[in-house]
Amino acid sequence: MPWWSWILVWVALVSLSLLFFVVMGVRLFRQFMATVKELGEAGDKLTRIPVPAAVSAGTDAAPDANVIGVPPGMAPFAPPHQMRHDYHASKEARREARRQRRVRRKAERGQPQSLRDIEFR
Incomplete structure (x- = not known):
């Protein structure tokens, strides 16, 4: 080569x-x-930053009653006592909604109401 x-x-x-x-x-x-x-x-x-729907639409509509406290996704930046309050308030609201559905369903079916479902307020 x-x-x-x-x-x-x-x-x-x-x-x-x-x-x-x-x-x-x-x-x-x-x-x-x-x-x-x-x-x-x-x-x-x-x-x-997330903007609530009422603010972004430009309307003066009141926020939904089910929306409590901070907007979704901002919980890590909210104070713990506020998040604890929001948690317990929404838990109580869900419990009350279940009780009302149960009372309405039993009334529609003609079934007797449970004592714990009757409002004493």
């Missing part, structure tokens, strides 16, 4: 390895830029 064939072999190997590194570098750069873009979008979603 003549001496110049070794030079051609080495030039081909070096050029192919450089081409491989350039292609892998471009691919890595594109993946990095896609990750940065998604990270930016996630940051924008997290920094956006």
Whole structure:
């Protein structure tokens, strides 16, 4: 094998390895830029403050009676005593709604009411 064939072999190997590194570098750069873009979008979603529906619509409608306390997703930033109050208030509201449904259902069926379901207030 003549001496110049070794030079051609080495030039081909070096050029192919450089081409491989350039292609892998471009691919890595594109993946990095896609990750940065998604990270930016996630940051924008997290920094956006939720606005109640009545405020965003521009109406002066009163908020729903079932909505108590802080808007959804903001619980980690609310004071613990307020969250505890909201939890117990919504729990009591659900309990009362179940009791009213039970009384209405028994009245429709003509069944006797339970003593614990009768209001003494």
